[in-house]
Amino acid sequence: MIIPILKVTNLSKSYDNIVGCKNISMSLYPGEVLGIVGESGSGKTTLINCLSGNLEPDRGKIIFNINNKETDFLNISESEKRKFIRTDLAFVHQNPRDGLRLNVSAGGNIGEKLMSVGYRHYGNIRSLATKWMNKVEIDKSRIDDLPITFSGGMLQRLQIAKNLITSPNVIFMDEPTGGLDVSVQARVLDLIRSLVNELNLTVIIVSHDLAVIRLLADKMIVMKNGTVIESGLSDQVLEDPQQEYTQLLVSSVLNV
Amino acid sequence: MIEVKKVNKSFTLFNQNNAKITVFKNLNFKVNPGEIVALKGPSGIGKSSILKMIYGSYIIDKGAIIINNKNIATLSAQEILKLRKTSIGYVSQFLKVIPRISALDVIMEPLLNSGDNKNNAYKKSIKLLKDLNIEKNLWHLSPLTFSGGEQQRINIARGFIKDLPYLLLDEPTASLDSRNRDIIINLIKAKSNRGVSIIGIFHDEYSRKKLNVREIDLNIETKH
Numbered sequence: 001m002i003i004p005i006l007k008v009t010n011l012s013k014s015y016d017n018i019v020g021c022k023n024i025s026m027s028l029y030p031g032e033v034l035g036i037v038g039e040s041g042s043g044k045t046t047l048i049n050c051l052s053g054n055l056e057p058d059r060g061k062i063i064f065n066i067n068n069k070e071t072d073f074l075n076i077s078e079s080e081k082r083k084f085i086r087t088d089l090a091f092v093h094q095n096p097r098d099g100l101r102l103n104v105s106a107g108g109n110i111g112e113k114l115m116s117v118g119y120r121h122y123g124n125i126r127s128l129a130t131k132w133m134n135k136v137e138i139d140k141s142r143i144d145d146l147p148i149t150f151s152g153g154m155l156q157r158l159q160i161a162k163n164l165i166t167s168p169n170v171i172f173m174d175e176p177t178g179g180l181d182v183s184v185q186a187r188v189l190d191l192i193r194s195l196v197n198e199l200n201l202t203v204i205i206v207s208h209d210l211a212v213i214r215l216l217a218d219k220m221i222v223m224k225n226g227t228v229i230e231s232g233l234s235d236q237v238l239e240d241p242q243q244e245y246t247q248l249l250v251s252s253v254l255n256v
Numbered sequence: 257m258i259e260v261k262k263v264n265k266s267f268t269l270f271n272q273n274n275a276k277i278t279v280f281k282n283l284n285f286k287v288n289p290g291e292i293v294a295l296k297g298p299s300g301i302g303k304s305s306i307l308k309m310i311y312g313s314y315i316i317d318k319g320a321i322i323i324n325n326k327n328i329a330t331l332s333a334q335e336i337l338k339l340r341k342t343s344i345g346y347v348s349q350f351l352k353v354i355p356r357i358s359a360l361d362v363i364m365e366p367l368l369n370s371g372d373n374k375n376n377a378y379k380k381s382i383k384l385l386k387d388l389n390i391e392k393n394l395w396h397l398s399p400l401t402f403s404g405g406e407q408q409r410i411n412i413a414r415g416f417i418k419d420l421p422y423l424l425l426d427e428p429t430a431s432l433d434s435r436n437r438d439i440i441i442n443l444i445k446a447k448s449n450r451g452v453s454i455i456g457i458f459h460d461e462y463s464r465k466k467l468n469v470r471e472i473d474l475n476i477e478t479k480h
């Protein structure tokens with residue numbers, strides 16, 4: 001039997017008296033891509049912030065199981081948690097400026113991430129950084145340039161390289177193509193898709209765009225008012241939705 | 257073997273005054289290894305719905321569909337994903353084109369996803385592209401701009417590239433000329449000769465005859 005890489009039970013988070021997310025339970029298996037959809041304010045960001053350690057939930061359980069090592073995410077010490085987040089998790093922000101340091105060169109951004117997990121040898125760091133610039137289709141001659149000289153699409157690709165270079169086990173993405181032009185979006189999506197396939201990544205991706213979910217996600221959950229109202233295989237939820245709200249969501253876009 | 261047992265399927269359209277479309281009540285049939293079964297019946301009777309229930313993309317309201325001793329109706333999402341990967345090939349009626357991915361990559365992907373090495377996947381895919389009579393200058397282009405028949409053949413290649421014990425074919429010969437139709441028919445026959453269980457929807461008598469199918473007339477099966 002395969003053990004879920006992430007198992008969430010009855011997770012809840014409120015902001016004073018505003019519900020962020022409520023009673024969320026779900027499992028994710030190694031190599032799966034989970035899509036999260038739902039209207040603005042439905043709790044998508046709250047949920048993945050709780051799962052990735054950016055927010056402390058009020059209640060619930062988060063268990064990671066990576067290479068047969070179980071981590072009870074909400075019951076470990078702060079230092080263990082910080083180390084776990086650094087080595088095993090990655091978070092790709094909607095706005096690449098939130099995930100990069102803009103006053104540090106492209107290569108420096110990537111190098112810092114490597115050093116944070118223990119890389120020391122300058123030559124190794126440099127060559128790995130170059131390899132990843134290439135992987136995300138940024139010309140390696142730009143390695144010493146500051147990110148502020150990059151286009152939005154390039155910045156997002158750089159953020160992705162920075163996040164994936166250390167081979168994290170679970171990757172969170174919050175609207176990774178949200179702030180980009182449609183033409184640039186296709187390229188970033190295509191990159192994510194090929195990396196997911198090539199590296200067999202386990203990913204949780206938030207997107208309001210059902211076409212993105214259809215393209216990338218094996219499974220999906222639909223959120224409304226902080227709760228999960230429907231979940232299943234992406235093609236099943238999109239083609240044969242069982243809830244009124246999901247049907248409305250699906251029917252309001254063409255050709256997903 | 258595929259066994260469809262006492263299956264009910266309906267759709268409730270919540271946003272259209274909760275209209276309920278009942279497609280099947282108590283549907284039963286079996287497909288043996290190496291057999292080709294053709295689903296027959298007028299448009300809207302539920303042919304595609306059957307394939308989608310077997311593949312897990314439509315919910316089975318009631319009853320069971322048994323494949324490899326597993327009941328699709330009760331499997332979890334990740335169990336269905338696994339079953340698809342190891343056992344079920346599905347050729348939808350139309351190719352869902354992915355922007356920027358070449359025809360060759362579209363075909364190689366199922367192999368790479370199940371751990372085949374690049375070189376092997378490449379060789380197999382090239383052979384299939386040749387067998388399917390796809391012009392070499394198209395291999396490295398996105399199928400987005402291909403003709404209907406070319407897209408359909410890419411879709412078939414993607415469904416046929418792995419050796420899987422079950423194949424679901426939704427009108428695989430629909431938009432093809434007679435030469436290409438015969439090529440597809442021969443590929444389907446070859447799969448069948450290797451013991452694959454096949455359920456297909458074939459709009460034309462010619463394909464059904466050539467493939468020596470067993471017909472399941474849904475007009476009769478769904479009368480109650």
Ligand SMILES: Nc1ncnc2c1ncn2[C@@H]1O[C@H](COP(=O)(O)OP(=O)(O)OP(=O)(O)O)[C@@H](O)[C@H]1O
Nearest residue numbers: 015018019020038039040041042043044045046047
């Ligand atoms: N820091 C905060 N303080 C107070 N309320 C918050 C805070 N963050 C989120 N909320 C509230 O929690 C609810 C869920 O917000 P969340 O950001 O998770 O939604 P979302 O689904 O990500 O929406 P969007 O699609 O707009 O990004 C909303 O009602 C929101 O106003």
Ligand SMILES: Nc1ncnc2c1ncn2[C@@H]1O[C@H](COP(=O)(O)OP(=O)(O)OP(=O)(O)O)[C@@H](O)[C@H]1O
Nearest residue numbers: 239240267277279298299300301302303304305306
């Ligand atoms: N996702 C869906 N949501 C709602 N109703 C659906 C859905 N899919 C199919 N139906 C309905 O179920 C019935 C059977 O449809 P299906 O597509 O299975 O027919 P078919 O026999 O394949 O027809 P055709 O020969 O035209 O392809 C039809 O009445 C159709 O409108």
Ligand SMILES: [Mg+2]
Nearest residue numbers: 044045046174
């Ligand atoms: Mg959000």
Ligand SMILES: [Mg+2]
Nearest residue numbers: 303304305426
């Ligand atoms: Mg049909």
